[in-house]
Amino acid sequence: MHKEITIYDIAARLNISAATVSRALKDHPRVSKATKKLVAKTSDEMGYRSNSFASNLRKKQSSIIGVIVPRLNSNFMADVLAGIEKVANSNNYNLFISQSLESTKKEASNAQAMLNNRVDGLLVSVAYDTTNFDHFESFIRRNIPVIFFDRVFEHESCPQIYIDNYKAAHDITDHLIKQGSKRIVHIGGNQLRNVYAERLQGYKRALEENNLLFDENLVIISDLTSKAGSDAAYKILKMSPLPDGLFVANDICAIGCMQVLKKEGINIPSDIAVAGFNNDPTATVIEPALTTVNYKGYEMGEVAAKLMINHLVDKDDFQETHSLILRSELIIRESSLRNNLQK
Amino acid sequence: MHKEITIYDIAARLNISAATVSRALKDHPRVSKATKKLVAKTSDEMGYRSNSFASNLRKKQSSIIGVIVPRLNSNFMADVLAGIEKVANSNNYNLFISQSLESTKKEASNAQAMLNNRVDGLLVSVAYDTTNFDHFESFIRRNIPVIFFDRVFEHESCPQIYIDNYKAAHDITDHLIKQGSKRIVHIGGNQLRNVYAERLQGYKRALEENNLLFDENLVIISDLTSKAGSDAAYKILKMSPLPDGLFVANDICAIGCMQVLKKEGINIPSDIAVAGFNNDPTATVIEPALTTVNYKGYEMGEVAAKLMINHLVDKDDFQETHSLILRSELIIRESSLRNNLQK
DNA sequence: GTGAAAGCGCTAACAT
DNA sequence: ATGTTAGCGCTTTCAC
Numbered sequence: 001m002h003k004e005i006t007i008y009d010i011a012a013r014l015n016i017s018a019a020t021v022s023r024a025l026k027d028h029p030r031v032s033k034a035t036k037k038l039v040a041k042t043s044d045e046m047g048y049r050s051n052s053f054a055s056n057l058r059k060k061q062s063s064i065i066g067v068i069v070p071r072l073n074s075n076f077m078a079d080v081l082a083g084i085e086k087v088a089n090s091n092n093y094n095l096f097i098s099q100s101l102e103s104t105k106k107e108a109s110n111a112q113a114m115l116n117n118r119v120d121g122l123l124v125s126v127a128y129d130t131t132n133f134d135h136f137e138s139f140i141r142r143n144i145p146v147i148f149f150d151r152v153f154e155h156e157s158c159p160q161i162y163i164d165n166y167k168a169a170h171d172i173t174d175h176l177i178k179q180g181s182k183r184i185v186h187i188g189g190n191q192l193r194n195v196y197a198e199r200l201q202g203y204k205r206a207l208e209e210n211n212l213l214f215d216e217n218l219v220i221i222s223d224l225t226s227k228a229g230s231d232a233a234y235k236i237l238k239m240s241p242l243p244d245g246l247f248v249a250n251d252i253c254a255i256g257c258m259q260v261l262k263k264e265g266i267n268i269p270s271d272i273a274v275a276g277f278n279n280d281p282t283a284t285v286i287e288p289a290l291t292t293v294n295y296k297g298y299e300m301g302e303v304a305a306k307l308m309i310n311h312l313v314d315k316d317d318f319q320e321t322h323s324l325i326l327r328s329e330l331i332i333r334e335s336s337l338r339n340n341l342q343k
Numbered sequence: 344m345h346k347e348i349t350i351y352d353i354a355a356r357l358n359i360s361a362a363t364v365s366r367a368l369k370d371h372p373r374v375s376k377a378t379k380k381l382v383a384k385t386s387d388e389m390g391y392r393s394n395s396f397a398s399n400l401r402k403k404q405s406s407i408i409g410v411i412v413p414r415l416n417s418n419f420m421a422d423v424l425a426g427i428e429k430v431a432n433s434n435n436y437n438l439f440i441s442q443s444l445e446s447t448k449k450e451a452s453n454a455q456a457m458l459n460n461r462v463d464g465l466l467v468s469v470a471y472d473t474t475n476f477d478h479f480e481s482f483i484r485r486n487i488p489v490i491f492f493d494r495v496f497e498h499e500s501c502p503q504i505y506i507d508n509y510k511a512a513h514d515i516t517d518h519l520i521k522q523g524s525k526r527i528v529h530i531g532g533n534q535l536r537n538v539y540a541e542r543l544q545g546y547k548r549a550l551e552e553n554n555l556l557f558d559e560n561l562v563i564i565s566d567l568t569s570k571a572g573s574d575a576a577y578k579i580l581k582m583s584p585l586p587d588g589l590f591v592a593n594d595i596c597a598i599g600c601m602q603v604l605k606k607e608g609i610n611i612p613s614d615i616a617v618a619g620f621n622n623d624p625t626a627t628v629i630e631p632a633l634t635t636v637n638y639k640g641y642e643m644g645e646v647a648a649k650l651m652i653n654h655l656v657d658k659d660d661f662q663e664t665h666s667l668i669l670r671s672e673l674i675i676r677e678s679s680l681r682n683n684l685q686k
Numbered sequence: 687g688t689g690a691a692a693g694c695g696c697t698a699a700c701a702t
Numbered sequence: 703a704t705g706t707t708a709g710c711g712c713t714t715t716c717a718c
Contacts, residue, residue, distance in 0.1 A: 073421040
């Protein structure tokens with residue numbers, strides 16, 4: 001069996017103290033160049049690897065960032081994680097990643113695990129039904145930074161990173177109206193979550209500005225799955241008169257809906273102009289290609305990780321950066337384009 | 344500032360020893376029920392959280408599983424990770440996750456980081472261009488289990504988990520032939536990787552069995568991105584005579600290719616029957632829907648994590664389970680269906 | 687520029 | 703059923 005080499009073994013071999021080895025390994029300024037070189041060489045030869053537990057225990061910090069997301073297998077979240085990993089990795093931070101599977105209970109137990117594992121900071125996008133902050137209180141009490149992204153939770157000590165869902169939803173609805181839609185259905189998500197609530201508000205605001213009446217019968221709240229989209233399609237088909245516009249709070253659901261509408265002989269965009277949200281890869285595959293809001297997950301991940309690491313390293317205060325709003329953009333495609341005038 | 348509570352604080356409060364507190368917390372059999380209850384209550388009241396570093400340092404094990412994948416933001420990998428997380432989480436293992444971004448160099452440095460962080464085991468799907476095992480040797484030397492999944496590396500001490508790419512590719516090619524295709528183009532990936540090499544072999548074998556000549560001009564090797572698919576489409580359009588079948592080693596690339604072919608007036612499936620691989624969500628959105636091989640990422644993740652944890656817990660030998668081959672299935676859709684006979 | 691020594695918080699062997 | 707003790711491997715203060 002392989003015997004693990006410690007700094008004491010290196011020290012013994014070189015007839016110096018473990019303290020010096022430790023310093024040399026960390027490139028401490030007050031160690032001679034010669035010693036450093038020698039230590040580096042010897043530790044290589046002996047197959048030394050540092051023990052992060054001992055070091056973390058001693059230093060009382062872990063260089064681990066915890067990440068809790070609703071689900072790992074969503075296109076958007078995968079992008080976010082890729083962005084986070086990129087930044088964390090290049091700053092020598094490790095990532096603990098777990099998923100809440102949209103359950104507050106699991107979110108809480110994951111948070112507890114992160115706490116026990118002494119993460120230096122926590123990045124969270126909250127579950128569908130999370131309505132209280134209890135499971136994060138213990139982080140705040142210990143001054144462990146918690147940053148929310150995308151699906152955020154309002155708390156004075158926690159910065160938030162998101163896009164302007166209100167404005168994006170407003171703009172996309174406005175676009176549908178400019179294309180001649182007057183009765184626009186909105187398929188939205190759980191109104192507890194900022195992202196979905198704001199999309200509904202943006203939709204309302206656009207109607208208002210264009211002197212269209214808000215009709216709550218035109219709003220369908222769902223879990224925004226593809227299945228929810230096809231279910232919604234059947235509801236829409238029964239509406240009379242038939243709506244002439246559709247704004248769905250995510251692309252997956254929009255596409256599920258479009259597939260049924262198409263099958264039932266509805267022409268998109270001439271009968272119903274459709275818009276989604278997220279710019280999912282499928283949005284360019286469906287025919288007609290789906291108008292949507294481009295939502296940069298990768299960038300959001302990078303920004304979240306950078307903000308966290310800056311805070312961890314500089315201990316600069318969060319006060320100044322309470323909210324970080326990322327740019328999003330309207331991408332107009334055939335599913336909503338009724339004429340060339342507005343292009 | 345918050346003072347962290349240790350087992351000594353609890354012990355002092357209760358006038359018992361730290362060892363008993365430690366045992367009580369771990370639900371050790373030889374601690375009285377009463378003591379356990381008391382300890383649990385007190386530790387709760389005092390806001391105790393265990394220090395995993397101290398524990399890991401002492402126990403010389405981490406309950407951390409390292410995962411290295413080519414990229415986090417791919418549909419398939421996200422599914423795999425979700426499966427891994429599910430199993431790890433419910434067995435109280437934490438996950439260190441990093442991405443190689445298809446670079447052997449980064450894969451190696453990530454592996455080194457995992458090693459230093461004392462992961463108990465490593466789950467790997469190798470990068471595009473990895474051709475040697477050097478960066479994993481140090482794990483083997485230390486008896487830290489390394490399990491490969493999907494994109495595997497042949498090594499006597501490392502179990503592998505994958506699907507039978509050879510058979511799946513054979514079956515799907517055979518299906519195209521049965522649908523009347525005689526000149527079938529194959530768009531494949533890097534032949535260093537088992538998954539892509541075997542898909543090409545399966546394709547070849549199916550041709551052979553059906554007395555069709557293998558023509559290497561019909562094989563296009565690429566990185567299997569959507570862009571590679573559209574590039575390949577233009578190559579295909581220049582072939583004369585035009586091929587009448589197309590088997591692409593992944594759906595994303597297949598769809599990129601189909602989109603161009605369609606735009607250029609090729610009818611799918613009547614001019615060219617098309618099949619992909621992976622059963623990506625987009626495969627049901629493209630028109631015609633794409634025939635493909637269903638490839639269960641989530642399941643693969645679960646299996647990999649279970650195998651790892653069983654090994655970690657029971658220390659059962661890997662010898663017995665060198666390779667684990669998961670079921671995959673052919674999903675026939677309109678992109679390859681020329682008549683109803685073969686359905 | 688280097689060394690001695692203490693201690694981070696926990697676990698487990700041994701003792702009772 | 704509980705206590706005593708040593709030690710996991712590192713960092714860091716203090717000393718020289």
